[in-house]
Amino acid sequence: MNDKEILEEKKWEPRIVAFFCTWCTYTAADLAGVSRLRHAPNARIIRVMCSGRIDPQFVLDAFARGADGVLIGGCHPGDCHYMEGNTKALRRVRALQRLLRDMGVHEDRFRLEWISASEGEKVKTVINDMVERIRVLGPLSLPAHCAQWDAEVGSLERAIAAEQKQADGDAGVQIPSSPPAAVGADQTQESSSLPQHHSGAKPKIALYWCASCGGCEESVVDLAEGIIGLLATIDIVFWPVAMDFKKSDVEKLGDGEIFASLINGAVRTSEQEEMAHLLRRKSRIVLAYGSCAHLGGIPGLANQFNRDDILRYVYEGSPSTVNEEKTRPLVTTQRDTHTLTIPAFHSQVRTLNQVIPVDYYLPGCPPVPRLLAAGLAQLLSDNPPPRGSVLAPDTALCDTCPRKDTKPADLQFTSFSRPHQINIDPAMCFLAQGVVCMGPGTRGGCEAQCINGNMPCSGCFGPPSNVKDQGAKILAAIFSSLKAKDEKGIDEAAGTVPDPIGTFYRYGLPGSLLRRKTMETHTKG
Amino acid sequence: MPDTDSSHPLRIGFYICHCGHNIAGTIDVASVAHYAAALPHVSVAREYKYMCSDPGQELIQKDIRDLELNRIVVASCSPLLHEHTFRQAVEKGGLNPFFFQMVNIREDVSWVNDNPAAATVKAKDLARAAIFRVSHHRALDKKHVSIHPDALVVGAGIAGIHAALTLANAGKKVTLVEREPTIGGHMAMFDKTFPTLDCAACILTPKMSAVRNHPNIRLLSYSEVKVVGGYVGNYKVTIRRKPRYIKEELCVGCMECIEACVYKEGKTPDEFNQGLSKRKPIYIPFPQATPQVVVIDPATCIEFKSGHCKKTCVSVCDRGAVDFSQKEETIDIDVGTIILATGYATFDPKRLPYYGYGKYPNVYSSLEVERLVNASGPTAGELILRDGRHPKTVGIIHCVGSRDRNTNRWCSRTCCMYSLKLAHLLKEHTEAEVYNFYIDIRAAGKSYEEFYDKLLEENIHFVRGRVAEVTDWAARPSEEGKLVIRVEDTLIGVVRRVPVDMVVLAVGMEPSADAQDVRRMFNISCSTEGFFLERHPKLAPVDTFTDGIFIAGACQGPKDIPDSVAQAGAAAAQALTLIDTGEVELEPNTAYIAEEFCSGCKSCLGICPYTAITRDEIKGKAFINEALCKGCGTCVAACPSGAIRQHLFEDDQIFSEIDGILADDNLTTAGVER
Numbered sequence A: 001m002n003d004k005e006i007l008e009e010k011k012w013e014p015r016i017v018a019f020f021c022t023w024c025t026y027t028a029a030d031l032a033g034v035s036r037l038r039h040a041p042n043a044r045i046i047r048v049m050c051s052g053r054i055d056p057q058f059v060l061d062a063f064a065r066g067a068d069g070v071l072i073g074g075c076h077p078g079d080c081h082y083m084e085g086n087t088k089a090l091r092r093v094r095a096l097q098r099l100l101r102d103m104g105v106h107e108d109r110f111r112l113e114w115i116s117a118s119e120g121e122k123v124k125t126v127i128n129d130m131v132e133r134i135r136v137l138g139p140l141s142l143p144a145h146c147a148q149w150d151a152e153v154g155s156l157e158r159a160i161a162a163e164q165k166q167a168d169g170d171a172g173v174q175i176p177s178s179p180p181a182a183v184g185a186d187q188t189q190e191s192s193s194l195p196q197h198h199s200g201a202k203p204k205i206a207l208y209w210c211a212s213c214g215g216c217e218e219s220v221v222d223l224a225e226g227i228i229g230l231l232a233t234i235d236i237v238f239w240p241v242a243m244d245f246k247k248s249d250v251e252k253l254g255d256g257e258i259f260a261s262l263i264n265g266a267v268r269t270s271e272q273e274e275m276a277h278l279l280r281r282k283s284r285i286v287l288a289y290g291s292c293a294h295l296g297g298i299p300g301l302a303n304q305f306n307r308d309d310i311l312r313y314v315y316e317g318s319p320s321t322v323n324e325e326k327t328r329p330l331v332t333t334q335r336d337t338h339t340l341t342i343p344a345f346h347s348q349v350r351t352l353n354q355v356i357p358v359d360y361y362l363p364g365c366p367p368v369p370r371l372l373a374a375g376l377a378q379l380l381s382d383n384p385p386p387r388g389s390v391l392a393p394d395t396a397l398c399d400t401c402p403r404k405d406t407k408p409a410d411l412q413f414t415s416f417s418r419p420h421q422i423n424i425d426p427a428m429c430f431l432a433q434g435v436v437c438m439g440p441g442t443r444g445g446c447e448a449q450c451i452n453g454n455m456p457c458s459g460c461f462g463p464p465s466n467v468k469d470q471g472a473k474i475l476a477a478i479f480s481s482l483k484a485k486d487e488k489g490i491d492e493a494a495g496t497v498p499d500p501i502g503t504f505y506r507y508g509l510p511g512s513l514l515r516r517k518t519m520e521t522h523t524k525g
Numbered sequence B: 001m002p003d004t005d006s007s008h009p010l011r012i013g014f015y016i017c018h019c020g021h022n023i024a025g026t027i028d029v030a031s032v033a034h035y036a037a038a039l040p041h042v043s044v045a046r047e048y049k050y051m052c053s054d055p056g057q058e059l060i061q062k063d064i065r066d067l068e069l070n071r072i073v074v075a076s077c078s079p080l081l082h083e084h085t086f087r088q089a090v091e092k093g094g095l096n097p098f099f100f101q102m103v104n105i106r107e108d109v110s111w112v113n114d115n116p117a118a119a120t121v122k123a124k125d126l127a128r129a130a131i132f133r134v135s136h137h138r139a140l141d142k143k144h145v146s147i148h149p150d151a152l153v154v155g156a157g158i159a160g161i162h163a164a165l166t167l168a169n170a171g172k173k174v175t176l177v178e179r180e181p182t183i184g185g186h187m188a189m190f191d192k193t194f195p196t197l198d199c200a201a202c203i204l205t206p207k208m209s210a211v212r213n214h215p216n217i218r219l220l221s222y223s224e225v226k227v228v229g230g231y232v233g234n235y236k237v238t239i240r241r242k243p244r245y246i247k248e249e250l251c252v253g254c255m256e257c258i259e260a261c262v263y264k265e266g267k268t269p270d271e272f273n274q275g276l277s278k279r280k281p282i283y284i285p286f287p288q289a290t291p292q293v294v295v296i297d298p299a300t301c302i303e304f305k306s307g308h309c310k311k312t313c314v315s316v317c318d319r320g321a322v323d324f325s326q327k328e329e330t331i332d333i334d335v336g337t338i339i340l341a342t343g344y345a346t347f348d349p350k351r352l353p354y355y356g357y358g359k360y361p362n363v364y365s366s367l368e369v370e371r372l373v374n375a376s377g378p379t380a381g382e383l384i385l386r387d388g389r390h391p392k393t394v395g396i397i398h399c400v401g402s403r404d405r406n407t408n409r410w411c412s413r414t415c416c417m418y419s420l421k422l423a424h425l426l427k428e429h430t431e432a433e434v435y436n437f438y439i440d441i442r443a444a445g446k447s448y449e450e451f452y453d454k455l456l457e458e459n460i461h462f463v464r465g466r467v468a469e470v471t472d473w474a475a476r477p478s479e480e481g482k483l484v485i486r487v488e489d490t491l492i493g494v495v496r497r498v499p500v501d502m503v504v505l506a507v508g509m510e511p512s513a514d515a516q517d518v519r520r521m522f523n524i525s526c527s528t529e530g531f532f533l534e535r536h537p538k539l540a541p542v543d544t545f546t547d548g549i550f551i552a553g554a555c556q557g558p559k560d561i562p563d564s565v566a567q568a569g570a571a572a573a574q575a576l577t578l579i580d581t582g583e584v585e586l587e588p589n590t591a592y593i594a595e596e597f598c599s600g601c602k603s604c605l606g607i608c609p610y611t612a613i614t615r616d617e618i619k620g621k622a623f624i625n626e627a628l629c630k631g632c633g634t635c636v637a638a639c640p641s642g643a644i645r646q647h648l649f650e651d652d653q654i655f656s657e658i659d660g661i662l663a664d665d666n667l668t669t670a671g672v673e674r
C-alpha cells in the first residue's frame, strides 16, 4: 500500500492550525458559533492575546508536525488592541510567506486574514475557502517524509534510556513532548546523567567524519601542543583521517567500549549512516562535532533540491560534465562474478541526531579549539554536563560582540545589503549598517571571529537552547523592526535579502523545523 | 490539600460539559471523555450536564481533594465566557487557578458543525491539545490593580446624562464630556415623547440642570476626548476644549449679546433646528441649553473673518464675558472607569433619491418635523411648510434606511413609534389627514401597542406597503400641486397613488459618523453595523471587551429613551461595582525576561508599543517594566534568543498545544523514500 492509498483509506481531511488573536478573530469565531454559522470542521484554533505573539516558529512547527495549513487571524490594520502588534505580525508573515514559498510550501497553505470581532461570517468563509484550496492541493504530511527515520532514532533512544534508567534508578516527572533541549530531530531526551569514565585504563576516543569539508578534523589538529597533553589522558582508537584505522578495528571493540565518539559531518549516504550506527553501538557518548553534525551545516543546503535534480546536475547538467550516455553510478553493479557496491545517496541530508541518538553537541564551523578542550575536559570529569547539552555558551553572540555598544535600540530597516555591497564600518554593529547579522540569534563562544574579520555572523554556532528554529527566530527579530507598515513596503524591504534560506539557514537547514524543501506538486494530478 | 508544586507527578482531571443539548446534541461527549481518560497523566475524565453550574464546579473541587488532581481541563463553551468561573472553581478546590485550561467545544465546535462524527474528532483534537498544554502550566500569582474612583462619561444625551447623574448621586466624581455646546442630545430636540406624550423638555430639562448643578459632576461641553491611555482602573484621558470665545464662568445666558450682534438677522442654518431657521454668529442652541452659555462661531463672526467688527456683543455684555482671544484648552484627567454614551446619527434620506428629499421642499425628515411641531422650534410649533402652506394631507413613510438590504438591514426600533407620535401631533396641530406607510408596525414595548390602538381610533390611515416613489408628477387633476406617494397596498393588493401636501421620512438610526474613530480611541469593537459591540449580547450588554469601559444608549444599537436610560443605569452600576470593589484582577499575562539567556541584543527595545522594555545598562540586559506591559507578546515572538517569556502564553505551552492538535494517529509512515 503506498502513501496515497493509506491516506485515502483513512479519508484524509485537511488539518489547519489557526492562531487567532483573542480580541478580534477569536471573538469573531465565537460570534460565528453564537450565530450558528456552519463551517468546515478542519481548523483547530489556538488563542493568543495578539497576532503579534505569533512566533514564526509556531507556524513552522505546525507544518513540521503535520498541519496541512496554517491560518493567522488578527485585527484589521489600525484596530490592534496593542496599537501595532498586527503590523509586526504582518511583517513577519510576509517574510515567512516568502520563506515558505522557497521551501516549496504552496502559498494557499499559509494565510493571514484580518477578521474583526464582528466578522463571524468572514471566519466561516475564510475557513471554508482555505479548506477547499487545501483539499485541491492534497496532504502536505511533512512528518511522514522522515517518520521512519525518526522512529528508528526514537527506538534507539528508548533503548538507551531504558539502560540508563536501570543504572540510575527511577526518573522524576515526565512531561509529554517537552520541546527538545537541543535542536534537531525532536526526540524526548531524558536528562539523566551519563555513565562516567571510571575504569583505570585511559578512555578510548574515536573520531569520524561524515559529510563535511574536513575543517572539523583540522580544528582538532588546531589544539596544537594541547593535543600532546590530551593524548596522555586518552587513547585514540579510531581516526581514519589522521591514522590508518579500518572499520573492522571498530567492529572488534565491545559494545560501549569506546568512551566517546566525536563525529563530524552531516549524514547523506548509507555508509555514513552505517558508521554512525556502528559508533553509536560501540560508544558510551556520542558527540556531534561541528555545525554539520549538529545542524546539517553547509552540505545541508542541498536539502533545497531533490535527489534526482542533484544527480542529474552532477552527472549531466554541470558545465564541465560530458556524459552522453547519461551514465549514473549504481548502488550495486554486477561485473562478471563480482558485485560492486557503493554507498547509496539518500534523499536528504540529515543531522547526526536524526540518525542516531546524540549525547552532546559542539557547535561551530569549525568548533573553536578552546571549546573542544574545555568540552573534553568536562566530559572526562566526574560531573559531566546534562545529556543533550550544547557545549557552548547559551547567550547569543551580541553578548560578547565588540560592536555591541554601537547597536541602536530602535532599528528601522528599510533595506538590507550584503557585505560586499557596502563599505562596512569596522567599528559599527552590522545590523546598524543594514547588513544581516545572525549574532542576535546565534550562540556565542566563537570569540567573534567573523565580526573581528569585519564579516557579519552567519550563524554557524546555531541557536541558543530556547530556540527551536534559528532562521525563524532571526527572521522574526529582524523583520519585526522593518520601517514599512504596508505589504508593498514590507515586501520591498524584505526583498533586499536575496536568499532567505541561504541567509537564515546557512548552517542549519536539516536541523531546522522544516528540515528540507518540500517537493510538493502544486496541483493534484 | 494536594501539592500544587510542579515537580509533583501530574494528575490531570478532564471534564466535558453537555451544555444541555448544546454540546451533547452534536458531540459524542462520552466518547471524548473516554478518549481523554486514556491520554497520558489523565487521572479522571468525566462528563456532566452543566459544568458551570454549582454541582459542576463542586465536582471539580471534590475530585481535586479526593483524587489529588493538580491540573484541570474543562471542555465546554468559550473561555471568553467562563474561563474565570472555572479558574475560581479550581482555586476553591485548593489549586492554583492557573493550573487550568479550557477547551471551546461549543462556539467553536458544536455550534458550527452539523456532522457529529467530524465534531467529535475535532473535540478530541482540541481536548488533547489542552491536556498537553495544561501539563506545562505554571502556578501564577493573580495580578491586582486599584481602581481610580473617578469616572468619565462621554456623550451627554439622555443616556450619558442619566449615567453621570447615577454615578454622581452615588458620591463618585464624574467628568461628563459633550461635543456640542449643549447637553441633551437628540431628546432635547423633541416636543413630546412616545408613548405617554409627555413633553420632552419637561422631563429632560430638570435632569440637565441637575447635571449642571451637581457638585460631583464636572461638565465639559463643547469638548472632545483626544487621547486615551492606561488600562482598567487607571485610564489617562486627554480632553480638548474648543474655545467658545465666551468666558463660561461669567456668562449668565441673558442672550443680550445675541440681540446686540451687528447681524440683525441670522444668516447661518441653525444646526439645532435642523437648518429650518437661521442663527447669528453668536448664538445659543436653544433657550434651555445647558450650560446656558452662548457660543461664537468663528467661521461666520465678522471679527474673526476681518478683525473689523464693531463688536457690539462685547460692549453690551456688562459681565465682560466675551473673549475673542480664548484658545483651545487641553485637560488631562485620571479616571478608573469610562462610560461611552455617544448616541447615534439619523439616516441621510438623500441616499434614497426616489423619496425626493432635498428635491421637493415639502419632503421632511422626521427630525425636522420634531422641530416643526416643537413649541420652542423655528415656527413656535405652527406647522408651516417650506412653501408657506399648511398641510391638509400628510404621508409618513416608515423604515427609511432601515430593514433594507440596499441601505441598513436592521430595524431601527424607534421609527414606528415616533411615526405614530408624529402622526398624532400632526393631526393635533393641523387636523390634516395623516397616512402611515409601513411594512410592519413594531409596537413592542410597555403601553406601545395601546398607543397604536389609540391612534387607530384617531382616524389616522395606515397603508401596508413599502413606498416605491414620491413624485410631483400629476397623473390626474386631483394630484396637481401635490406630492404623490406611489405604493403597493399589500393588504388589498392594489398599487395606489396617494396625493399629499407633506411627506415625512421616518429615517432610521445609524452609528455616529465618527463611531469608528471613537471605538479605536477607546480600544473597543464595533459590530458589523458599526454600533459599539457589547461583551455579550445577553449577559453583558453594557460591558465591552475592554475592562473598565462600558456603553450605554443608542451608541450600542437603536433604542428608545426608556431603554437608553435603563442601559445607562446598568452601565453606571457596572462602573460602580468596579469602583467600590476598589481593585480588579488582571490577567497575569505579562512578559518577562529570563536574564540568563538575554544577550542584550536590543532587538526587543523598539518593538514594545508601550515602551515597557528598557535596557539595564549595568547588567547589559533587557528589562521589562511589568506595570507598563500589557501582555501582547509581540516582543516574545521577536526575541531571537527565546529569552523573553510570557506568563500564560509560554512558548512551551503553545508548542505543546500545536503538538496536541496534530498528535493523532492519522499520520502515514509507510512508503517513504530513503
Ligand SMILES: Cc1cc2nc3c(=O)[nH]c(=O)nc-3n(C[C@H](O)[C@H](O)[C@H](O)COP(=O)(O)OP(=O)(O)OC[C@H]3O[C@@H](n4cnc5c(N)ncnc54)[C@H](O)[C@@H]3O)c2cc1C
Binding pocket: B154, B155, B156, B157, B158, B159, B160, B177, B178, B179, B180, B183, B184, B185, B186, B187, B190, B192, B193, B194, B195, B223, B224, B225, B341, B342, B343, B344, B345, B346, B366, B367, B370, B414, B418, B421, B507, B512, B514, B518, B552, B553, B554, B555, B559, B560, B561, B562, B564
Ligand atoms: C425623530 C426621532 C424621534 C424620536 N422620538 C422618541 C420618542 O418620542 N421617545 C423615545 O423614547 N425615543 C425617541 N427617539 C429615540 C431617541 O432619540 C433615542 O432613544 C435617544 O436619543 C438615545 O439617547 P442617547 O443618549 O443614547 O443618544 P443621543 O441622544 O444621540 O446623545 C448622544 C450625545 O453624545 C454626544 N456625542 C456624540 N459623539 C460624541 C463624542 N465623540 N464626544 C463627545 N460627545 C459626543 C452627542 O452630541 C449627543 O449629545 C426618537 C428618535 C428619532 C430619530
Ligand code: SF4
Binding pocket: A397, A398, A401, A402, A403, A404, A405, A407, A428, A429, A430, A431, A432, A437, A438, A439, A440, A451, A456, A457, B601
Ligand atoms: S547584531 Fe551582530 S554585529 Fe551587531 S552586536 Fe549583535 S553580533 Fe555584533
Ligand code: SF4
Binding pocket: B590, B591, B607, B608, B609, B610, B611, B612, B613, B624, B628, B629, B630, B631, B632, B633, B634, B635, B636
Ligand atoms: S508583551 Fe507587548 S507590551 Fe509587554 S513588554 Fe512585550 S511588547 Fe511590550
